Amino acid sequence: MRKNILAAVLLWLMGITATHAQTKPFTFKGQVVPAGTRASFTVPLATGAGDSIWLPFTILHGAQPGPVLGLIAGVHGYEYTPILALQQLPDMVDVPFLRGTVIVLHIANVQAFTGRSIYYNPADGKNLNRSFPGKLDGTVTERIAWFIAHDLFSRCNYVVDNHSGDGNEDLHPYAGYYEYGKQAAASRAMAYVTGFDWIMPAPAHLAKGEQALYCNREAALQEIPSLTLECGRLGKTDAESVNRITTALLSIMRHLKMQPGEPLKANQPFVVTERATVKSEHTGILKTAAYAGMLVRKGMKLATVSDFTGRVLQEITAPVDGVIVYMLKTPPVNKGEGIFSFGVLPSPQKE
Ligand SMILES: [Zn+2]
CATH class of the missing domain: 2.40.50.100 (RNA polymerase II/Efflux pump adaptor protein, barrel-sandwich hybrid domain)
Incomplete structure (x- = not known):
């Protein structure tokens, strides 16, 4: 019996060593992140007006292979609880035991954040979450949308776009997803492990010539399993909302087998149809x-x-x-x- 356990442990260790050897560094926009490590950096983005802005990223690259999960906050720059949650999350992930890779886009719209602007980017007056899939040569907000829809989503197997009630909005927390495409079941499964008691499925069908507009809808149209998490309200920074977001995201990572442990189980959520x-x-x-x-x-x-x-x-x-x-x-x-x-x-x- 004891020999069997020893043999099992040895085999497990050999397995980990073998996967270590197999796991390549993760490269993203010129950054090289070795397996089992994390890195934070900014990616510059030309605005089209002769200058550039930047997008702040952290990448956690596990020692073992697995999916790539993209986490986004600050599509709306006055929605603070998701932004603060993604400040904390990298320290809560056990990178040596991480399977796969987490790409954190800390604040998608830095100009709206530093400008304390609800809904709109003060630089061009556009709402990033009404701008998808964006334009390669558009205004700065359209370029951010294009970058997320193309450069970021092309690297992600799963996406969670994190929002709250904006600076002027009261909101009850919910997990939203699109009942659309072959990935709908995977998106739904993610919603049910968030611990959120309100879940909102939505259709993603487009009329001819219509654009995705929303970040999560763009992900759904690209058939990436994805969620919108909404938690927080009125420009507040309350720890309870921040904790609910990090708890939901860690549970999603367990559900995707990226971290050890069991995900949260849905306790008869209210499904708003x-x-x-x-x-x-x-x-x-x-x-x-x-x-x-x-x-x-x-x-x-x-x-x-x-x-x-x-x-x-x-x-x-x-x-x-x-x-x-x-x-x-x-x-x-x-x-x-x-x-x-x-x-x-x-x-x-x-x-
Ligand atoms: Zn929002």
């Missing part, structure tokens, strides 16, 4: 006591939009029985903007 939105009919001031995660009944009064003198222009009531997934929470509102996004609750069974 139908959504509803309410848009603002006016530019003005939003007043609301509603909050993300709130259960609403159809017709319930939720908010008003006033002009700048306080005259009410629009009264907003819940259009469905449902829950508020995310919503604008700060006063400024523009005509045509979505104020509320609801998850619709299934109708009670009729007798």
Whole structure:
């Protein structure tokens, strides 16, 4: 018996040694990361205006072969909890025991981050998460989208794009994925090991001539198993949200057999299959006591939009029985903007 155990351990060690010898360095944009090590560096990107910006990366390259997982934060630069989670995550991964490779893009839109700008890159006024697949010779935001869609996604077997409620948005955490393509089941499986209790599948079908626009949708259209994680709200940096994100990402790595241990198991999550939105009919001031995660009944009064003198222009009531997934929470509102996004609750069974 004891001999058998010794033999098994020896075989396991020989296996690890053999895989060590087989694992090549990981090269990315001129950086060479030896097996079993990590490296942090920036990748320059020409803006087309004669200067360049840069994208901050950390790559963790395991000693054993396995998949390549791309983790992105800061597509929106005012969404801090995912950015802070990806600051912490590299130190939480046991690189000598890592199978495969993790590519961390710490902040996709550094100009929006340093400019403290919600939604838009102050350099060109574009929303990176409405710019995919981007343009090789476009504006700076379009070039970042192109870089992610081509240079980064071409190296990834799995992708997680990490967001939160933006600086002006309240949000209940959820894992979103596209029920699209041959990778849909793999994306769904990732969503179910995040530990998030709300899961949102969405279609990714495109009309003729339509573009992906969203980072995760671009990954889905490239048939890469992928997720959007949404966790955090209102420009906050709370440790609870940051921890939920790192916990979810480490669980995904265990699910993909990249790290030892068991992934989290879904405990009857609420799967939101139908959504509803309410848009603002006016530019003005939003007043609301509603909050993300709130259960609403159809017709319930939720908010008003006033002009700048306080005259009410629009009264907003819940259009469905449902829950508020995310919503604008700060006063400024523009005509045509979505104020509320609801998850619709299934109708009670009729007798
Ligand atoms: Zn976002």
